[in-house]
Amino acid sequence: MNHTYISPAPTTSTPWLPLRRGLAAVWLVWTLGAVAFVACLGTNAPYADEWEFVPVLVGEEPVGPWLWQRHNEHRMVLPRLVYWALFQLTHDFRTGMFLQVALLAALAWHLMHFAASLRGRPDWTDAFFPISLLHIGHWENFVMGYQICFVFFTVLVMGLVLLALRIRPVTAFRSGALAAGLLMLLALTGSFGLAVVPPVTLWLVIVAAAVWYRGQRARAVLLLLLTLGPVIYLANYLYDYEKPAHHPELSSDPRAVLRVAGETLAVAVGMGLSPVWWLVAPVLVLLGVATVGLLWRHRWPQPDERLSVGGLVALAAGVVGVALAIGIGRGGWGAGMGLWSRYSLLMWPLVGMAYLVWVRQGRKWVPVGLCVLAALAFPGNVGFGLGNGAACHATYSAIAADAAVGRSAEEITRRNFARSHQTGYEDWAHRAIPLLRAARIGIFAGK
Numbered sequence: 001m002n003h004t005y006i007s008p009a010p011t012t013s014t015p016w017l018p019l020r021r022g023l024a025a026v027w028l029v030w031t032l033g034a035v036a037f038v039a040c041l042g043t044n045a046p047y048a049d050e051w052e053f054v055p056v057l058v059g060e061e062p063v064g065p066w067l068w069q070r071h072n073e074h075r076m077v078l079p080r081l082v083y084w085a086l087f088q089l090t091h092d093f094r095t096g097m098f099l100q101v102a103l104l105a106a107l108a109w110h111l112m113h114f115a116a117s118l119r120g121r122p123d124w125t126d127a128f129f130p131i132s133l134l135h136i137g138h139w140e141n142f143v144m145g146y147q148i149c150f151v152f153f154t155v156l157v158m159g160l161v162l163l164a165l166r167i168r169p170v171t172a173f174r175s176g177a178l179a180a181g182l183l184m185l186l187a188l189t190g191s192f193g194l195a196v197v198p199p200v201t202l203w204l205v206i207v208a209a210a211v212w213y214r215g216q217r218a219r220a221v222l223l224l225l226l227t228l229g230p231v232i233y234l235a236n237y238l239y240d241y242e243k244p245a246h247h248p249e250l251s252s253d254p255r256a257v258l259r260v261a262g263e264t265l266a267v268a269v270g271m272g273l274s275p276v277w278w279l280v281a282p283v284l285v286l287l288g289v290a291t292v293g294l295l296w297r298h299r300w301p302q303p304d305e306r307l308s309v310g311g312l313v314a315l316a317a318g319v320v321g322v323a324l325a326i327g328i329g330r331g332g333w334g335a336g337m338g339l340w341s342r343y344s345l346l347m348w349p350l351v352g353m354a355y356l357v358w359v360r361q362g363r364k365w366v367p368v369g370l371c372v373l374a375a376l377a378f379p380g381n382v383g384f385g386l387g388n389g390a391a392c393h394a395t396y397s398a399i400a401a402d403a404a405v406g407r408s409a410e411e412i413t414r415r416n417f418a419r420s421h422q423t424g425y426e427d428w429a430h431r432a433i434p435l436l437r438a439a440r441i442g443i444f445a446g447k
Helices: 014-041 050-057 063-068 077-090 094-119 124-133 136-142 145-166 169-187 197-213 217-239 254-269 271-298 303-333 341-360 365-404 409-416 426-439
Strands: none
Touching: 014 094, 014 124, 014 136, 014 365, 050 063, 050 077, 050 145, 050 426, 063 077, 077 094, 077 145, 094 124, 094 136, 094 145, 094 341, 124 341, 124 365, 136 145, 136 341, 136 365, 145 169, 145 303, 145 341, 169 197, 169 217, 169 303, 197 217, 197 303, 254 271, 254 303, 254 341, 254 365, 271 303, 271 341, 271 365, 303 341, 341 365, 365 409, 409 426
């Protein structure tokens, strides 16, 4: 009797292939939408604060001091270095815009696959990642390349989240060393990165203690030394800090602080639900409490999981600290100061982290709820992004037309900056426009 051997079906994702393709299609559509937004509405010209940076970008001022120079409350060493390097390579302000989309697309893709690996299969709710990370409600970041500082924050915090989810006593040194490196980079993004340093540093000290307890004393000491880097940077950062003169005094009114902090938290899924921020904020607070409770009940009792739980709680505390810092710093300006699209990426790691924690625990309804929440916010995010992006593009089209006929910098700002997103940047533009013309850059290059 002849026997024909048929190899068994591989134990891979074949049954889930249609779902994987569907998720990939969602990711691709949202990515292309963000790319199209930048390509159509982004302009090769400075936006807002970027007008101030033109002398450095074109070589009229040295780059070294500028890297450490304060911008409002921030010293953005890493974003400025990357931003300056990109501009030197391309002489195009849109490069930073496209880099943001690329980083968010890569993050969404990786997190979809990571969530699938946690549960052993993909799920339709994993569309949460591209829907919430790649919507054009991020317009304020997408039309300003310098806003890579916010994207760097999101990517680096989520890198720490993945390390915290994976850490075990046997891998404590390697995970701790990588976390210390990411924390140093995070501190270099700006003051929002610094808010994460204290709780994560405390966690890394505990990780070093666990390494010491396993008899790896040299490695434990090395890990402590690596952890000192962000702490020393924080101390140096604060040494000569002065409050920006045009900012109000730090708010001491608990109601004002909590209101602005709540507004900031509520935009984690974008500005699409900002009209009902007062409903979204408490829902997200309850989600945070429930997530910590889940970790405490189901993960903390397992000794091998305690380092992981500590890291996740530390990261959540750091990001919540960012919201509270914004409440304290902006509360004096009144209501609505937390409702800015740029803050969405600062708060997003909280919902991203919660999603992964509940997936890891095998629970379904929180991922479902977060995906539905992102879907509900999506139409509003699109409308908000298109409206503001179109208004911004119209302003720059008028600026380009005026530049093409040779109007002076003063005429250009007088005709176009009032009642636009460029209001308040006239003085910087007066200096920047002649420099851009001389360097033949973007809409000021001439014929």
